[in-house]
Structures are given as structure tokens and as C-alpha cells.
Amino acid sequence: MIDIHHGDNLEVLRTLPRECFDLVYIDPPFNSGRAQTRTKLKTVRDEDGDRTGFKGQRYRTVRLGSQSFGDRFDDFLAFLEPRLEEIVPRCDPRRAPLRAPRRARCTTWRYRRDARA
Numbered sequence: 001m002i003d004i005h006h007g008d009n010l011e012v013l014r015t016l017p018r019e020c021f022d023l024v025y026i027d028p029p030f031n032s033g034r035a036q037t038r039t040k041l042k043t044v045r046d047e048d049g050d051r052t053g054f055k056g057q058r059y060r061t062v063r064l065g066s067q068s069f070g071d072r073f074d075d076f077l078a079f080l081e082p083r084l085e086e087i088v089p090r091c092d093p094r095r096a097p098l099r100a101p102r103r104a105r106c107t108t109w110r111y112r113r114d115a116r117a
Contacts (some may be wrong), residue, residue: 013086020097024087031068032074039066 005012011096029036043051046060073079 008067010083010086013083013090016090018089019092021087021091024085026083028080028083029071030069031072034071035068035069036071037066040064068090 040063042064043049043053043059043064044062045057047058049058049060051059051061
């Protein structure tokens with residue numbers, strides 16, 4: 001079964017039971033310091049359109065709207081760490097072992113894991 005939850009991931013994680021994940025994929029903000037904007041588009045068949053599609057057919061682009069967010073955190077680890085701490089107890093250790101390439105580990109996270117052992 002697949003459940004989709006909408007909301008702040010930290011708030012949603014806190015409502016989920018222990019060992020409920022077989023797999024966790026984390027895609028945090030980049031902390032680029034810039035505004036990130038996502039524009040939603042659709043295309044409509046139009047002989048005079050601004051795009052060329054399958055078999056050379058033309059399409060017109062229709063802008064449906066956009067959303068933006070400031071991709072900047074004064075303390076990125078303070079943003080990320082509580083989310084990681086909520087994920088760990090929700091991973092089923094039989095199916096979702098916590099592994100990452102050494103270079104991908106954050107020093108603060110590695111320190112906290114070692115400190116608890």
C-alpha cells in the first residue's frame with residue numbers, strides 16, 4: 001500500500017509508527033541561498049504553437065502558475081537534523097538498513113550516531 005501525505009515532513013514523520021518504512025529517500029532543499037521557483041505548465045495542440053512535439057506536431061505552452069520559496073537556511077543542519085532523527089526509528093532495520101557513502105554523511109550526524117552508541 002502507498003500512502004501520500006501532504007505537509008511539512010517533520011510534522012508528518014512524528015505521526016507515523018516506528019519501523020514503518022522499508023525504504024526512505026531524502027531530497028532536502030539545496031540551501032543554495034537563492035529563490036527556487038517552480039512553474040506549472042501545460043501544452044495544447046496549436047499549429048502556431050511555440051513547441052514542437054511528437055511527429056513534428058506543434059503545441060502552445062500555457063502557464064498555469066508558479067510557486068517560489070527561499071532556499072536559504074541560516075543553520076541548515078538545525079533544519080535537517082530533526083528530520084533525520086525522526087526517520088531513523090521509523091526504518092524497519094530488517095528491510096531499510098541505514099547506509100550511505102562515507103562522503104555523503106554529515107559530520108554532525110555521524111557524531112550524534114557515534115555519541116549514542
